[in-house]
Amino acid sequence: TMVTTPDWVKKAVFYQIFPDRFAIGQQQAIAVAQQPKLEPWEAPPTVQGYKGGNLWGVIEHLDYLQDSGITALYLTPIFQSACNHRYHTHDYYQVDPLLGGNEALQALLTQAHRREMKVVLDGVFNHASRGFYFFNDILENGPHSPWLDWFHIEDWPLSAYDGSLPANYRGWVDLRALPQFNHDHPDVREYLMRVGEYWIAQGIDGWRLDVPDCVKAEGFWQEFRCRVKAINPEAYIVGEIWCDASPWLAGDQFDGVMNYRFTEPTVAFAIGDRLQKEHLRGEEYRPYPALTAEAYGERISQLLQQHPWEIQLTQLNLLNSHDTARLLTLANGDRPSVNLALLLMFTFPGAPCVYYGDEVGLPGEADPDCRRVFPAKTDWDLDCWEFYRQLIALRHRYQCLQLGDYKIIATAGMGYVFQRQYGDETLMVAVNSGDNIIEIILSPDIINLDKIDIAEPVFSANGETVIDRNTAGLLLTMAPQSGAAFAII
Amino acid sequence: TMVTTPDWVKKAVFYQIFPDRFAIGQQQAIAVAQQPKLEPWEAPPTVQGYKGGNLWGVIEHLDYLQDSGITALYLTPIFQSACNHRYHTHDYYQVDPLLGGNEALQALLTQAHRREMKVVLDGVFNHASRGFYFFNDILENGPHSPWLDWFHIEDWPLSAYDGSLPANYRGWVDLRALPQFNHDHPDVREYLMRVGEYWIAQGIDGWRLDVPDCVKAEGFWQEFRCRVKAINPEAYIVGEIWCDASPWLAGDQFDGVMNYRFTEPTVAFAIGDRLQKEHLRGEEYRPYPALTAEAYGERISQLLQQHPWEIQLTQLNLLNSHDTARLLTLANGDRPSVNLALLLMFTFPGAPCVYYGDEVGLPGEADPDCRRVFPAKTDWDLDCWEFYRQLIALRHRYQCLQLGDYKIIATAGMGYVFQRQYGDETLMVAVNSGDNIIEIILSPDIINLDKIDIAEPVFSANGETVIDRNTAGLLLTMAPQSGAAFAII
Incomplete structure (x- = not known):
């Protein structure tokens, strides 16, 4: 069967925004919550604190982004969530009040589309949060809840907040803050499909899917693709899959993945032994040891042979994200080697993605430090920004880089x-x-x-x-x- | 200053519905949650179980209600809540999914208004629930939450679910399931005001306010009245106040209260020593000891002199509710004495309110038994229903009973x-x-x-x-x- 992916992605330059940290827009002043207790904007980010960035702030930066050559935004989660990164969804149908609510998203979509800029949202469909209505009902009513089958309840009583007792329900990577959906339940499946459809119908241009490899239900992502593309055939579906994503990239599920499999050899080649391993977290992401050009070429050739070409053109290429230290910090501040990694990314098949702040030289160690606020103009590395602008312009100028x-x-x-x-x-x-x-x-x-x-x-x-x-x-x-x-x- | 109350209430006959127990409508079949785990409809109600009644079921009974002479509905809470009575609000902007969601409410409003029937909702603005977004954020983030001032946090850590530890936050009547709002915070006040406005703008005809005497913030209900009436001057605002409600009934706050101060002497006179005291709960409600006619007359005279006449005409008169045993049971099944209480209510100034099922002879002890499902037609007391129909017709026929x-x-x-x-x-x-x-x-x-x-x-x-x-x-x-x-x- 022929693989089809959205043409606009092939030509796109993405910009990833962590909304709590990008910008506080002035429009927010009319919102209901005028006096939230926020951390000082300039203070180092903490694991649990909120800075209060919002979608009005994103709107106010659209001119800047357009001027820089950005043509698509990927926002980490924006739905109502009792967590600053908002991967703990509390309500899939509400944009978080701190971000400006549904009204702010509609304004963002209107303003972005007016600039022919796309907006992709982060869909967290593997797990919810403790406050999520259907799970909260189980906490409140125990065995009387109508929603027991929506999650994986193993025993009673549940202990959602007291870590000294067994949780008695399944959470993502055993985190009790993240109760895992039972995707085999038809109601859960339908619920999540409708969320997927709803926001596409509301005008978003695609879904970045959080840990979609954890969703094991047969045919789930195939159905998701069908239902989303039925509403907008040009919608972009990109999964967060760190390992070999071949099973999901045959054309019937995702248009691409967050291409850490490109990041790893590219960083290993461009940064090499300059890489500061102490900033790495976990086992799954290995941008080291250093690679020679020959070894790099082998890895790249392998990667390019692994998936259909249409998919290659719509992979989401990145050098770092909210889940890694920033490359500048990983490279121990060595700007030239970062620049080479950037050149390799912007000339690679698939859409390059700039993590907010990278373009003005923002450093950052692993989470939470990689989620610092976007710096004030006085703190920008203007040479860095100019380098990005030229590289983005190069990408746009040459169709061969896109196709x-x-x-x-x-x-x-x-x-x-x-x-x-x-x-x-x-x-x-x-x-x-x-x-x-x-x-x-x-x-x-x-x-x-x-x-x-x-x-x-x-x-x-x-x-x-x-x-x-x-x-x-x-x-x-x-x-x-x-x-x-x-x-x- | 002149006291003004809504004319329609003076002529109304209300019907109070506990939505989980009234009727399961067929339309619900298209909702997302098709297979909730519900208690069997016919089984005795439990404290925590759900029966699955919904607003589609109310819609399907509108012909029945209209035929019985009902002109207004008062629904106990319908907003998203992890509790079968839904006084634990999880989201003030969403109608509970089990009830059919916002779509079902809109359909109900359309269908009711087509019959010139009014719909009053229950507003629970004193407290929220543990899953309510702003409170849940505090459970999730502790001192880092932006919403600490929205509630009364007294110490750390909070213990929301483990009763063996101090809650460390204020709950309504010390219930940790019901975190109490800090109404002195301007954001909280504004939030609740907007909820009040929103649903009036959506077409509801009034608010029944849950425990409004617990809200101590200066001028809160005065502002609430102004803002609600600015959108619909004919909106009905009725408070749940069991004690002397004079402070709230001067014309600047409520149009009336749930008139338990009428219920008490009326039951004490009509039921007298037939009353089964074991079905009474709490101290605040005293429909005993028995009253002679003379003593009854004194109590009634006092009550009628206590508030402005315009308010008297828009009190919400009732003989029982979801918070009391049903009168038939309190009267030990003595139909004649219940009928006399009904005659006294339907001929009293203020809008009479029929608690669902009373009209077909449904018995019920104190909560949860007073919240049984509406009986199948085969179980109706048809004489009782006929009695209600005649009494309601009498009320409608004679303007002197209304005014x-x-x-x-x-x-x-x-x-x-x-x-x-x-x-x-x-x-x-x-x-x-x-x-x-x-x-x-x-x-x-x-x-x-x-x-x-x-x-x-x-x-x-x-x-x-x-x-x-x-x-x-x-x-x-x-x-x-x-x-x-x-x-x-």
Whole structure:
């Protein structure tokens, strides 16, 4: 069967926003809760505190985002939740009051769409929260609750808040704050399907699905795709799957995943031994040990062969997120190596995704530090922002970066050269992530030497990359930690 | 200042519905939760179980109610709540999913209004529930919550579910299931005001306010009245106040209260020593000891002098509710004495309110037994229903019962005679709640003897009441436990 994915994603540049930390909009002043007790905006983030960012703040930054070249937003959860990251859903039909409520989302959708900007929301359908109505009823009524089958109750009494007693119900990764849905119950399934449909009908442009691999019910995501696409065939469905996502990427479930399988080798190659392992959490995400260009090429080739090409074009590529330390911090502040990782991402098939603040040089260790507030303008790294703007512009300028084939041309030590080709348009990208100058000779059988524009790269990062004709072909001389893209015309 | 109350209430006959127990409508089948675990409909009610009655069931009974003469519904709470009586509000903006959700309420309003029937909802604004978003956030985040000031937090940690530890927050009557709002916080006040406005704007015809005397914030109910009446000047605001409600009935707060102060003497007079005290709960409600007609008259006179007349006409008169044993059971099944209490209520100033099922003879001890399901037609007491229909028809036929002055004409032993007069229309009502025949002579200075229609009472209950002319005036002979109304023309 033919795999179809949304065309707009292939051309999109995403921006991931953690709404509590991005911006406090002024419109919020008319909301009901005018005096919430918030943490000081500038103080370091804590695990449980709220900063009070809201969707009005996102709206007020749309000009900035558009000016930067962003064409799509991915918001981490915005539904009513008694948790600052809002992965503990309290009500799937209400936008959190602190974020401005449903009214603010409608305003955001209107304003974003007016700019031809898309908005993707985070759907947390594996588990709910202790305050979620159907689970709360079980806490309140015990065995008398009508909703026992909606969750996995194992014994009585439940202990939702006292960790010294057994919870007696199943929570996601054994967290009692996150009671896991029983997706095998037809009412639960229908409930979640309707949530999926509802917000698409309300105008959102897609769903990022939280831990969808934990939902084991047969055909669940296939049905989800059918019902969502029936309302908007161009809706984007992207799963959070850290491991090999092949089972979900055959075309009948997701259009892509958060492409940590791209992140891992890219960071391992671009950051290499500069990576500060103490900022890593957990076992599933391994952006180390360092990779040579050859090893990197192998990993990338594997990844590109693993899923249908239509899916590759709509993967969500990222270098960090709310679930990881920021790359700048992982790289121990080494801007050049981060820039190379960015060049690799923006020239890779699939939609690049910028985590809010990265573009102005915001650092951050693992959660909660990676969720700092978006910095004041006076604290921006303006060179960094300019680098992003140019890279985003490059992505938009060349269709081959969005749609073109990916072909590795040469690898040597820490030198990595590939090309993207679409129709008559070809870009060659060369990256040297090592600390030494690298020379690579490109022979005529590798690349059409006549057509390459050797005069100027269309983009360059850090040090210089120079191309000279010699007898064997083209000699590529790459400065330490440099990258460049050349147009082949 | 002039006291103004809604005219429609003066002419209304209310019907109080406990939605979980009234009827399961068929429309519910399209709702999301198709397989809730419910208690068997016919089994005795339990404290925590759900029967699954819903608003579609109310809609399907509107013809029945209209046919019975009902013109207004008072529904006990219908907003999302993890409790079968729904006084533990989980979300003030959502009609409970089990009841059919907001869609079912809109359908009910449309269908009721099409019949010129009003719908009054129960507003529980003193306290919320443990699952209520703003309180739940405190349970989840402790001192980090933005909403600490919304409730009365006294110490940490909170213990919401473990009764062996101090709750450390204030609950209504010390119930930790019912965290009490801090009405002095402007955000809380505004939040509740907006709820009040919202549902009036959605088309409901009034609010019955739960324990409003517990809300101590200065000017709270005055503001509530202003804001509600600004949207619908004819909205009915009726408080649940069991004690002397004078402070709330000066015209600037409520249009009336649940008139237990009428219920008490009326039951004490009509039921008297037949009352089964073991079915009474608490101290605040005292429908005993038995009263003679004279003592009853004194209590009634006091009550009628206590509040402005405009308020008297819009009191909500009742003989029992979801908070008391049903009168039939309190009266040990003695239908005649219950009928006399009903006659007294339906001829009293203020809107009579029928508690669902009473009209077909449903018995019930104190909570939860007074919340049995509405019986199947085969179990109806058809004589009882006919009695109600005639009494309701009487109420509608005579404007003097709705609007007329109340004047006690005579009392003797257990014999009580009064008249209601409005313009040219006068009804005389005579009730003998005792077990002996009573003769009362009405002299010409008491009543205009020329105009009384001695031929036939316009309504009679139980035994016969006969009027004979004699030399002193009119001789009223009242059979034991009988009542009648005569038109004076």
